[in-house]
Amino acid sequence: MSYKVKLDIFHGPLDLLLHLISKNEIDIYDIPVSIITEQYLEYLELMRSLNLDIAGEFLVMASTLMYIKSKMLLPPSEEADEEEEDPRADLVERLLEYKKFKEGAVWLNGQDILGQNTFARSALILDLEAKADERDKEETLSLENISVIELFEAFRTVFSKASQHKSMEISFSKLSVAERIQEVLEILKEKNNVEFDDFFIKPYDRSFVIITFVALLELIRLSMIKVYQSMPFGKILIMLRDVETEQ
């Protein structure tokens, strides 16, 4: 399979873990490590099946999780004093620290950002835009209202529903990602908003679902589409970037 999506749109393993904790409504101080590890690995598996580049940090975290899990299975040693440290402590601390700064980022984003609704005569805004070179495009992604993780979550749902009578052997021969990108663009040109799930109707077999999802990821990476979500875990809407109509 030649099509390889580089998933630099990911925010990293800590982000994924926070997402899983929030999704499962888990107490961060008392993480059921085996459940979370299982879900985390499922997630990596999913990324792998999509032929996505998985950053090394994700693998490091996977082994950390498995290590913690094994530590927790061990019966507490009798000799050690009672205050033996919870093997999860370090991880929890890191998660809390990261969460704190995530909130800082949310606060920054909620500020009256210059150039969003208020403008100054300063060259600042124009400068910012002028510097939008190639690398900039790569890094500035159009995921304004949704995290990629949630997109993956939606994909997982669709994927698990897709008919399984075909073997997991994926044949990309019928429809290429490039062709599917074209189709997706056609659909989006016709309608303003398309719900994420609506891209996965009809044949509904796994290879179709995967190709469609990879096509969507690619379009996000190219800043050609916008992905919206009205509320956490809510419906996901997709629209073209250019035909965006204000208010």
Add this chain to the structure above:
Amino acid sequence: MNDVELKGLLEAMLLLSHKPLTIDNIIKIIDKDKATVKEAINELIVAYSDDERGFYIEEVAGGYQFRTRERYSFWLKKFEGLRPPRLSRAALETLAIIAYKQPVIRAEIEDVRGVDAGGVLRHLTGKKLIKVLGRKDVPGRPLVYGTTKEFLELFNLKDISSLPTLRDSVDEPEMGQ
């Protein structure tokens, strides 16, 4: 120069200045004390505070700046060349870490986010939102980063201490963003 002239001059300086205008900038040019200048600025702020005016004076990044009113943003956005700055979540998170922990080195940033920070740091430096403050006196002499005046200007902050305290709260539901 009388008070009315002083206000006129300040207006002119606000118009010409491409960065927030500081009291220090002003007293370098005119022979007045800080208090007099501050008072004149406060009067100007009031004069421009009428909600129907096209712009007002914002106190930001240690200085003052004319800014257009939010109510006109719908039309102003159609102006050529004015497009909102787009910062990815990774960029925002990294900015938050630098803003709160500065002076900070790359390894510390990567520790918090759990991912490589090289690309984002280059991006933010290019946008002048962060800068290299120097090098840390530890093995490897890593670069030390901090936020810039442009950062304050962009996020409408008077100074770095106007950042809210980050709580260690865990009871709030995680926002999906």
Add this chain to the structure above:
Amino acid sequence: MNDVELKGLLEAMLLLSHKPLTIDNIIKIIDKDKATVKEAINELIVAYSDDERGFYIEEVAGGYQFRTRERYSFWLKKFEGLRPPRLSRAALETLAIIAYKQPVIRAEIEDVRGVDAGGVLRHLTGKKLIKVLGRKDVPGRPLVYGTTKEFLELFNLKDISSLPTLRDSVDEPEMGQ
């Protein structure tokens, strides 16, 4: 949009526009006829005509523009001078070479920097930071360059002899910038 709002919006547009704002620019953005816009602008012109205001609306080059009042020019010139010069590294290096070696010819500058200096010299001449002092009496009669008064002003130097002595230091760390 009522008339008051229209005027507010026009004010905001004038603030943001770096070029004279034409009626055509305006009606592209707001759904009003030319006459209405023209009338609103005329009212604004009157509102800004108070001689004590820092700036006024000038009808220029087929459009409208905020301009600072002449009466403040004495101070504003000083203010412009304070604006940090936006000089590239190449320009700064070339300036330094010229400042210390003047009178100097292009070939000598290029010898030091090891790259063509044509573009930078034109740029610096355009900014009035250097000037042609004459021609050197050698084959080819090349132009001789030196720094200007504006150069001294910009770098806040009394005279060219107040330039610091160059040390041959190499131990300073290279800033990542």
